[in-house]
Amino acid sequence: MTQTTMPPARQIAASVLDPELPMVTIEDLGILRDVTEDDQGRVHVTITPTYSGCPAMETIREDIVTTLELSGYRHVDVEFVLSPAWSTDDLTDAGRDKLAEAGIAPPGPVHAAGGPVALSLSVRCPQCGSLDTRESSRFGSTACKSLWVCRTCREPYDHFKAL
Amino acid sequence: MNDRPLFEYTLGLADDALVSAQRMGWWISRAPELEEDVAMANIGLDQVGQARSLLTYAGELEGEGRTEDDLAYLRDDREFRNVKLVERPMTDFGVAMARLLMFSTYQLHLYRALSAGSDATLSGIAAKAVKEVAYHVDHATHWVLRLGDGTDESHTRMQAALDAEWPYVDELFGSRAPSLAGRVVDPAELRDPALTDVRRVVGEATLTVPEVPTALGGGRQGLHTEHLGFLLAEMQHLHRSHPGATW
Known part of the structure; x- marks a missing residue:
């Protein structure tokens, strides 16, 4: 067994690409909040939307479930959370580099x-x-x-x- | 859970966002420029997102198993709790921007206060939404300044738009139910800070705050203009024609 820095389920979930920005993963975007795995092999994934109305969330949910199932996980559920609110500050440095490259x-x-109109x-x-x-x-x-x-x-x- | 006063309050916030979003969607392909089609679609999308979270929470508060879709698509106009400001048709771009300035400024103050409130779910939804709404206020402000302080024609139409929308502003600031005291933001307390913001933009745009009588309210009690029924007919038609359909 090779040593990994993340539990396997997290590593797999972290590889899922954003459907609207397919050059970055959901880990790069900072929208993958948590992945837990119990001793029965059930995986619980928590993600948060970039915007309240982000239409990609359903696709991301399906992609997480499918990707984990292809790796042998039988019971995967995905939870959406709003709090704490996602911010672009949550983008990783790797994610920023990939965006710029694209x-x-x-x-x-x-x-x-909500401050005064910001100087652009x-x-x-x-x-x-x-x-x-x-x-x-x-x-x-x-x-x-x-x-x-x-x-x-x-x-x-x-x-x-x-x- | 069965919390009727908080259900009604949450439904009011949700319906404001949902009905406003539907009106924003009307502008797609009709806005004065392509970039504005995209802008109004995006603003509407943010509002739909806020409405979805709020409707889901309202369904939980009601405790009768209704989902966001049940609440959005299977209620008639008398069961909607939105203010009249957001439901009336708008075929002039100036009216759209006047209304967006008023509505999003109100939402900005509302969500900011709710995000610091004691209800964890509302606080979470509001903390997310406040960032989106700040951008909407910014967008509406740019347009009101540009049109108000623009040509004679744009100034005249922007002023006419403000005059047409101003009677409906008051309803946004109706008090919450007395039993909700201390639990949620009282919109009445947002009146001064929100209207101060709007007045500042209006003044800077060389426009005049209208001296017009207040329109009859009642939206929060389900009493609407005839326009809401037509809006809902369009919004709900597909869902009601194909009950339970998914894709």
Whole structure:
């Protein structure tokens, strides 16, 4: 047996990809909260949504169950929790790197919600690294992203919004 | 669990979010630009998410086994507890932004207070939602400033939108049931801080806070405008035509 840093069930669950951002795992995103396994081999997985209305949650649930079942786990249940609320600060460094490699500018640090309208800082272009960029749409292809354009290399790109 | 006053309170919050989301969805393909189609769809999606969590909790509080889908799709208009602000049709983009500014500012104060409240479930839902709603307020603020302090035409229409929506603002701040004192946020206490925020944006947008009489309330008691029935007919049609269907 090889030594692993995580229990096997957790390692397997952690490999599940986000269906809307398939370059990162649910572990990278920080939405995999907990995986417990009892002595009967029953696995209980706890995940949290990025946004309240995230439509990917059902697919993620099915993917977790299927992935664990393919590894021989017979009884898997997945629980959704809201508290404590997920934040983009929960994204791992590995997750941020994978997003940037895929051309999605990772989020900056989170500002306190509900404060005065925040000064928008520039978001570095993931293609050429320029800071001469502008937001072209405050909302993007998924709830967690906005759309930006680089003035230097002219490429449009997604930005994972700080939440 | 059977907690009728808290059930009614939670249902009010859920129905506000759900009905508002349905109206936001109407704008998809009708907004003034493609980016705004996406924005309104996303805002509506956040509201649907909030409504789902709240309806699920309402079902638990009622203790009669009703799920979020039962509550969303199988109640008639008289059983809905949303305010009239969110149910009326809006075919002018200025009206949509005026309403979003009022509604999301109210929600921001509500969720912020609820997230610090004693009910653990409501607190969890609110702590999640407050971050989403802050972005909605920001979005509505940008548009009200841009349209109010824009051209003569956009200023005139933005002012007309405020005038049309303002009579319905008051209902958001109706008191919770006396028996809920100390358990949940009293919307009446949110009136001053929320309206101060809205007035500041209105002033900065070179618009005038309307001096208009308050519209008749009653939404929290199930008394709605005729428009809610049509909205529900569209929203509930598929579910009622195919009971129990899943995919």
